[in-house]
Structure formats: structure tokens, C-alpha cells
Amino acid sequence: MTISGNPEITLYNNPLPKGCELCRLGSKLVVFISGECGDSCYYCPVSSERFNKNKMFANEAEVSNLMDYIYEAYRMGALGAGITGGDPILAIDKVTSLIRIFKNEFGEKFHVHLYTSGRYATNDALRELSEVGLDEIRFHPLKVEYREALKKAMKYDMDVGIEIPSIPGEEEKILELIKWAEKEGVKFVNLNELELNERNFFQLNSRGMNVSHGITGVKGSFETAKKVIEEFKESRITVHYCSSVYKDVVETRTRFLRTIRVSAKPYEDFTGEGTLIRAIVRTNQNLDILYGEKIGDNVYSVFPGITDELVKKLDIDELKIVEEHPDSRRLKVSEKVLKSNFEP
Structure with a gap:
């Protein structure tokens, strides 16, 4: 054996x-x-x-x-x-x-x-x-x-x-x-x-x-x-x-x-390491809910692959890519700010 x-x-x-x-x-x-x-x-x-x-x-x-x-x-x-x-x-x-x-x-x-x-x-x-x-x-x-x-x-x-x-x-x-x-x-x-x-x-x-x-x-x-x-x-x-x-x-x-595979939302991407990727967009303009989900006042969670398109169409105050664990804690692994109109 x-x-x-x-x-x-x-x-x-x-x-x-x-x-x-x-x-x-x-x-x-x-x-x-x-x-x-x-x-x-x-x-x-x-x-x-x-x-x-x-x-x-x-x-x-x-x-x-x-x-x-x-x-x-x-x-x-x-x-x-x-x-x-x-x-x-x-x-x-x-x-x-x-x-x-x-x-x-x-x-x-x-x-x-x-x-x-x-x-x-x-x-x-x-x-x-x-x-x-x-x-x-x-x-x-x-x-x-x-x-x-x-x-x-x-x-x-x-x-x-x-x-x-x-x-x-x-x-x-x-x-x-x-x-x-x-x-x-x-x-x-x-x-x-x-x-x-x-x-x-x-x-x-x-x-x-x-x-x-x-x-x-x-x-x-x-x-x-x-x-x-x-x-x-x-x-x-x-x-x-x-x-x-x-x-x-x-x-x-x-x-x-x-x-x-079981619980990710349609606007969330993922990596081979088992983490989720999503884009967080802050804008005063109306964002079509088909792009993602509204998660706060003027704040939306959207699919990261459409960020270039959104930048062209909307006046965006803040745009960042967030990587998280997929469990209920949503522990943040990384965050990359692509655009921000806010002072540090």
C-alpha cells in the first residue's frame, strides 16, 4: 500500500x-x-x-x-x-x-x-x-x-x-x-x-x-x-x-x-485566493441601480470592471477598489483609491 x-x-x-x-x-x-x-x-x-x-x-x-x-x-x-x-x-x-x-x-x-x-x-x-x-x-x-x-x-x-x-x-x-x-x-x-x-x-x-x-x-x-x-x-x-x-x-x-459561489452579489468580482473585489463610488448624480447597490447617501457598491465607464459618464467625488473576505465579517484585505475630491 x-x-x-x-x-x-x-x-x-x-x-x-x-x-x-x-x-x-x-x-x-x-x-x-x-x-x-x-x-x-x-x-x-x-x-x-x-x-x-x-x-x-x-x-x-x-x-x-x-x-x-x-x-x-x-x-x-x-x-x-x-x-x-x-x-x-x-x-x-x-x-x-x-x-x-x-x-x-x-x-x-x-x-x-x-x-x-x-x-x-x-x-x-x-x-x-x-x-x-x-x-x-x-x-x-x-x-x-x-x-x-x-x-x-x-x-x-x-x-x-x-x-x-x-x-x-x-x-x-x-x-x-x-x-x-x-x-x-x-x-x-x-x-x-x-x-x-x-x-x-x-x-x-x-x-x-x-x-x-x-x-x-x-x-x-x-x-x-x-x-x-x-x-x-x-x-x-x-x-x-x-x-x-x-x-x-x-x-x-x-x-x-x-x-x-453561493452568496456573492452580481456586482462583486473575486480572486483565486477567495477574496471579493468591488468598487465603491460616491457621487451626487443618480447612479442606475442596475450598476450595483446603494449602500449609503450618494454611495454605491458596483462591479469593478465598469469603473472606467462610470468615470466618463458621471461626476464622481470618490472612487475606490476594495478587496474583502467573503464571510459575514467582510474583513477588508486592501483598499485602493482611484479618485478622491476630498482633502486628506
Whole structure:
């Protein structure tokens, strides 16, 4: 059996878990249900803005209620959702309510997976998750005793896997865990490239770890994962390496492009990087609404390809090209002023 994939992006020895397949299509809504967590991993990549905070996010945007997740799922044409945190089981009531809403709104084929350490994965919690339709559960068993939660989960009708960081120098520890998982009938193990960010920088740096791959990938993490996958290339258990480059570039860009296809307005152009381009025009003259949309007093959002035509036809006070992310935040990437009659 050969190892498939691209070393810069992802490697795997067997077909990927369903949740990962949909992620590759950019069709998974990222549900951050709460930052509350009873563990404190030194390598945790969750930002200070979210960690141990009772906050909810749909993809990149903070939300205030569960229906906001449904609106964002429609915006991007989601085929599923990944519920993360924190440890989502600490917000079990919100989680089960949300899964029920997803299934009622989009049907049973809407695939939902969830991440947990296993610390709080009691039989009661797992039964509730299974009964509302959770399709896949991914454990990060920080301690040996957390492995008992995987055994419990396999009694229920959902795919059970492990997802852990590929920590340089911990090949033997990871190999032991996967051998245990294979023996117990766990379906897959995902090895994420260890990421360095503003919150875990000092913890990782003090251990001699620094970035050498992409923007956040820690040196040696890929090599560790590759050695592990090679050990299991003939095994039935799926072992999958997912790089920080994939998460930062491919996954996000694919999801943005999907959102553009579903929700972009007719007057918006887009780039191959998954950003939207539009022109903002300020004029006292009447602008035919067919050109775009009025967004303020004498201010219009129009297709950027017609700006030369508008300059010839109208007395324009201000004209600029804006590049934005396509999600609900509309985070501005760049702005180029083509014409302005206003003093700086």
C-alpha cells in the first residue's frame, strides 16, 4: 500500500474520514461553540480571544445564538459542520440543540463531527450526542485514562477517531497510541502539524521549537508525522497528516471560494485566493441601480470592471477598489483609491 497526498499539504495511508473529505471541499462550517476547557495544553493553538471564554463563532465571525450558525451554513452552502472549542462537551446542551437544528434544517446527510479530549465524555454525554445524530467524534486523549472514553464511544452509532498534534520527538508516544487505537477498533488517527501562534509562542519556543513551514508550522512536526505514517502504511487504520499550510491556505481559501459561489452579489468580482473585489463610488448624480447597490447617501457598491465607464459618464467625488473576505465579517484585505475630491 502506498502513502497518498502531497508532503507540503497532507499525507494519508487509507481513505480519509468523512469529515476530512468535506473539509477538503471547503464545505464544512467551523462551529466554535465555547472556549471553556478543563485542560491546559502547552501547545494549544486556540487564541487568547477565545480560550476559556464563553464565546461562539461561526467560521471566523462571533455569533450570539444558535440560529446564526444556520444562517452561515446557508451563506457557504455547507454540507456539514465541525464542532470545536475548548471542549464542546462542557456545552453539551448547546451542542445537542445545534446538532438537532442542523439535522432538521438540512437533513440527516448533513455531516457533523465533534472534537473533545474525552475528559467529560461520559456514557450519558455520548448517548445524547449519538441520539441527536452526531456522525463522527474525534478525541484528543491527553492522558491514558481518557482513552476509556473512546471505548465508550465505540458502543454508539458514530465514527470514532483520534486527532492530536504531531509533536517533534514524540514518535514513540504517538506510535504507541496508534497501536492501541488499531487494536481497539478506532477508525482513524489525524496528526496535525504543530502550530506556533501568539498564545503558545513562549511555551513552544522555550522547548526549542520554532516555525520552519508555512506561517505557523513547527520545525520537525512533518518529519515526525511522516515517520509515523510510514509505520502504518500497510495497516487498516487510517493515519492522516494535515499540515498548517493546508489549514491556513487550502482549507480557508476553498471555503471562501465556496461562499463566493453561493452568496456573492452580481456586482462583486473575486480572486483565486477567495477574496471579493468591488468598487465603491460616491457621487451626487443618480447612479442606475442596475450598476450595483446603494449602500449609503450618494454611495454605491458596483462591479469593478465598469469603473472606467462610470468615470466618463458621471461626476464622481470618490472612487475606490476594495478587496474583502467573503464571510459575514467582510474583513477588508486592501483598499485602493482611484479618485478622491476630498482633502486628506
